[in-house]
Amino acid sequence: MNNTQAVSFLDATLRKVYPQDFEYRQLAEERLEQLTMPRWALGDLLDLAVDLAGMTRSLRPPVARKKVVIMVGDHGVTAEGVSKYPPEVTAQMVRNFVRGGAGINALARQAGAGVCVVDVGARDDFADLVREGAIMAKKIGHGTANMVYGPAMTRTHAVMAVEAGIEVANALAAEVDVLGAGEMGIGNTTPSTAIAAVFTGRKVAELTGRGTGIDDIQLANKIAVIEKALTRNKPNAKDGLDVLAKVGGFEIGAIAGLILGAAAHRKPVIVDGFISTAGAMIASSLEPFVRDYLICAHRSAEPGHGALLDALRLRPLLDLNLRLGEGSGAALAMNVVEAAVAILTEMATFAEAGVAGPR
CATH class of the missing domain: 3.40.50.10210 (Nicotinate-nucleotide-dimethylbenzimidazole phosphoribosyltransferase (CobT), large domain)
Structure with missing residues (x-):
């Protein structure tokens, strides 16, 4: 592989890198805001969950493998x-x-x-x-x-x-x-x-x-x-x-x-x-x-x-x-x-639990 091919391969990869998906970040934040606990009580763990949703474009980010x-x-x-x-x-x-x-x-x-x-x-x-x-x-x-x-x-x-x-x-x-x-x-x-x-x-x-x-x-x-x-x-x-x-x-x-x-x-x-x-x-x-x-x-x-x-x-x-x-x-x-993914996908929201939401 010559240098020109190597650089073009690198450049092709760079062109495939996009920012996190804003829509999925927003959807994840909305769900996490409604969890049955005080607002953002799990701090950085919830920030990580939002990041994972934005990275993977999913509200159920795959992380098992x-x-x-x-x-x-x-x-x-x-x-x-x-x-x-x-x-x-x-x-x-x-x-x-x-x-x-x-x-x-x-x-x-x-x-x-x-x-x-x-x-x-x-x-x-x-x-x-x-x-x-x-x-x-x-x-x-x-x-x-x-x-x-x-x-x-x-x-x-x-x-x-x-x-x-x-x-x-x-x-x-x-x-x-x-x-x-x-x-x-x-x-x-x-x-x-x-x-x-x-x-x-x-x-x-x-x-x-x-x-x-x-x-x-x-x-x-x-x-x-x-x-x-x-x-x-x-x-x-x-x-x-x-x-x-x-x-x-x-x-x-x-x-x-x-x-x-x-x-x-x-x-x-x-x-x-x-x-x-x-x-x-x-x-x-x-x-x-x-x-x-x-x-x-x-x-x-x-x-x-x-x-x-x-x-x-x-x-x-x-x-x-x-x-x-x-x-x-x-x-x-x-x-x-x-x-972080377990919190995003497994915890009940206030609506699901049938109780009043966060104030």
């Missing part, structure tokens, strides 16, 4: 000592996901959700897992380049990463109602922080967190590494693909594509934590209406996450001091999404 998609990619910047763990852990965790032994597997099972692992940029080829159909193979490269010395990837590869995520969304659209965006990639809080700095204009030191649990010396190094990468590459905040190419990651681009593809199919997509929200920021820079299909699972312990949420005008459903990644928060939030 759920899947967490874990995009996987490695990062050349790990050579700078920005993570507590070596890059080999990425491949180890992929195999743990496949075995069903990771945190996301337990949380997904509890939520009744499936887990789909997609290799878009890991160092390992996972030939056996691909052969067995245990993971989806959408590899763009064997990890990004070290962004301290130049762009993390070419612009063509950035487009291909987004395109890969769209392809995953298209492949799952017929069998999934709600998508959760997760990730795995040692070192990926570093490019996510760089992305946050570009789009928010805030200082790197304010946005940089401890990721896998680095100490003060490592944190100072991580801040310096991000600042060097931004100075060297000068990503353009008005061009999301430029930002992705210069300081992003393959899995971050694929998350952006997953979000764009989900929105094109009018599917809600639950964004997990910091890295997934960096992907959402890239997606929003390409098509602002994707925000209408985003559900923020939780507020991460990473300081850069809050800055991105503010930029995207997203309110997290949960605040549990999570920092695992993998889509863990998205799996937890799927329970909240189902609860």
Whole structure:
């Protein structure tokens, strides 16, 4: 596939993204106003129900079929000592996901959700897992380049990463109602922080967190590494693909594509934590209406996450001091999404209950 075809495929997806349906939002609000409880007593849960009606054009939003998609990619910047763990852990965790032994597997099972692992940029080829159909193979490269010395990837590869995520969304659209965006990639809080700095204009030191649990010396190094990468590459905040190419990651681009593809199919997509929200920021820079299909699972312990949420005008459903990644928060939030739909579809109205309405 040449670059012209890739861009035209991306553009075709962007043209399919529309705002939420105002009529269904209005109908949902009217019903929720009449429920047998004080007005809007369930607060954000009711706001979520209205959003789901607008996203899906339905007063009975389909949410039963759920899947967490874990995009996987490695990062050349790990050579700078920005993570507590070596890059080999990425491949180890992929195999743990496949075995069903990771945190996301337990949380997904509890939520009744499936887990789909997609290799878009890991160092390992996972030939056996691909052969067995245990993971989806959408590899763009064997990890990004070290962004301290130049762009993390070419612009063509950035487009291909987004395109890969769209392809995953298209492949799952017929069998999934709600998508959760997760990730795995040692070192990926570093490019996510760089992305946050570009789009928010805030200082790197304010946005940089401890990721896998680095100490003060490592944190100072991580801040310096991000600042060097931004100075060297000068990503353009008005061009999301430029930002992705210069300081992003393959899995971050694929998350952006997953979000764009989900929105094109009018599917809600639950964004997990910091890295997934960096992907959402890239997606929003390409098509602002994707925000209408985003559900923020939780507020991460990473300081850069809050800055991105503010930029995207997203309110997290949960605040549990999570920092695992993998889509863990998205799996937890799927329970909240189902609860919102249950309120919209199952609670009696004052009229149905034969009592006086709210005053």
